[in-house]
Amino acid sequence: MNDREFHRGSIVWGLIFIVLGVLFLLDQLDVLDLKAVYILPVVLIVIGATFLVSGAISHRRSD
Amino acid sequence: MSDERPPDDERDRPEEAGPSVGPTTAAELPPAEPTRRPLPLSRLILGLVLVAIGVIWLLEALDVVSFSLLAVLPGALIVVGIVLIAAARTGRHSPLIILGVILTVILTLASSLDIRLQGGVGERTERPATLADVQSEYRLSVGQLTIDLTSVDFSTSPNPRVTASVGIGQLEIRVPKDARVVAVAHAGAGQVMVFGREESGFDVDLTARRPPGFELQAGTGVLRLDLSVGLGQIEVRAP
Numbered sequence: 223m224n225d226r227e228f229h230r231g232s233i234v235w236g237l238i239f240i241v242l243g244v245l246f247l248l249d250q251l252d253v254l255d256l257k258a259v260y261i262l263p264v265v266l267i268v269i270g271a272t273f274l275v276s277g278a279i280s281h282r283r284s285d
Numbered sequence: 286m287s288d289e290r291p292p293d294d295e296r297d298r299p300e301e302a303g304p305s306v307g308p309t310t311a312a313e314l315p316p317a318e319p320t321r322r323p324l325p326l327s328r329l330i331l332g333l334v335l336v337a338i339g340v341i342w343l344l345e346a347l348d349v350v351s352f353s354l355l356a357v358l359p360g361a362l363i364v365v366g367i368v369l370i371a372a373a374r375t376g377r378h379s380p381l382i383i384l385g386v387i388l389t390v391i392l393t394l395a396s397s398l399d400i401r402l403q404g405g406v407g408e409r410t411e412r413p414a415t416l417a418d419v420q421s422e423y424r425l426s427v428g429q430l431t432i433d434l435t436s437v438d439f440s441t442s443p444n445p446r447v448t449a450s451v452g453i454g455q456l457e458i459r460v461p462k463d464a465r466v467v468a469v470a471h472a473g474a475g476q477v478m479v480f481g482r483e484e485s486g487f488d489v490d491l492t493a494r495r496p497p498g499f500e501l502q503a504g505t506g507v508l509r510l511d512l513s514v515g516l517g518q519i520e521v522r523a524p
Contacts (some may be wrong), residue, residue: 229373229374229375229376229377229378230373231377231382232369232370232372232373232376232377232378232382233369233370233373235366235369235382235385236365236366236367236368236369236370236373237366237370238366238385239362239363239365239366239369239385239388239389240362240363240366240367240370241366242362242389242392243359243360243361243362243363243365243366244359244363246358246359246362246392246396247356247359247360247363249359249396250355250356250359250396251356256396256397261393261396261397262393265389265393
C-alpha cells in the first residue's frame with residue numbers, strides 16, 4: 223500500500239467507534255435507552271458489512 | 286574459541302575500521318540523512334486515554350469530583366475513533382482498535398445492565414443513628430454497601446426517602462422492625478430479595494411493602510427505598 227493511501231480499516235473502525243461513542247454518551251445522558259439486544263446485532267451487522275465490502279473491493283482490485 | 290571480531294565501538298565506526306576495498310571510501314559518501322521515525326501515535330493515544338481515565342477515577346474516588354466513570358468512557362471511545370480516522374494514512378493502529386473494542390464491550394455491558402460506577406470501591410457500612418444522619422443518597426461503584434437503618438425513627442418524618450445504588454456488588458438494607466416501608470428494587474442482572482420475596486435473572490424489578498398490604502398514604506412517615514444494582518444482589522430485611 224502506498225504511504226499516502228488511507229488505511230481503509232482504520233477509517234471504518236474509527237467511524238464505528240465514533241457512532242457507538244455518541245450512542246453510549248446519549249445513553250449515559252438518558253436521552254436514549256440502549257439495550258444489548260439492540261446494540262449487539264447492530265455491531266455484528268456493521269462488522270459483517272465491513273468484511274463484505276472490503277472483501278469485494280479487494281477482489282475487484284485483484285482482477 | 287578465538288574472538289577476532291573488533292569491539293562493538295570499533296564496528297560502529299566504519300571510517301576508522303581500516304582501508305576500504307570499494308571504489309569509494311566512507312569519507313566520500315554523502316552524509317546519511319537522519320531517518321525520522323514516525324510518531325508512535327497508537328501508543329501515545331493509548332497512554333493518554335489510560336492516564337485520563339485513571340486521573341478521573343482517582344479524583345472520583347477521592348471525592349474531588351462526583352460523577353459516573355462510565356460517563357467518561359463514551360468520550361474516550363469517540364476520541365479513539367477520531368484519532369483512527371485522522372491517522373489512517375500512517376497504518377492500521379491495532380492497539381487503538383483493541384482499545385476501542387474493549388471500551389465498546391465495557392459500555393455495552395454497562396448500558397445493558399444499567400451499571401452506574403459512582404461512589405468509590407470497597408466494603409462500606411453506613412449506620413446512621415438519627416433521622417438527621419440519614420443521607421438521601423448512597424452510592425458505591427464496586428463492592429458491598431450495607432445501610433443499617435434499624436436505629437432510626439422514621440415515624441416523625443413526613444416523606445423519608447433513601448436512594449442507594451451499587452454498580453457491581455451487593456447492596457444490603459436493614460430497616461427498623463416497626464417501620465412501614467415501600468422498597469422498589471432493580472437489578473440489571475442478579476438477585477433481589479426484599480422482605481422474603483425473591484427474584485433473580487436479568488432486568489429484575491421487585492416492589493414490596495412492609496407490613497404487607499398496609500395502605501400507602503402521603504405524609505404518613507412511610508420509608509421509601511429506591512434501590513438498584515447493575516450486576517449483583519440486593520437484600521432488604523428487618524430484624
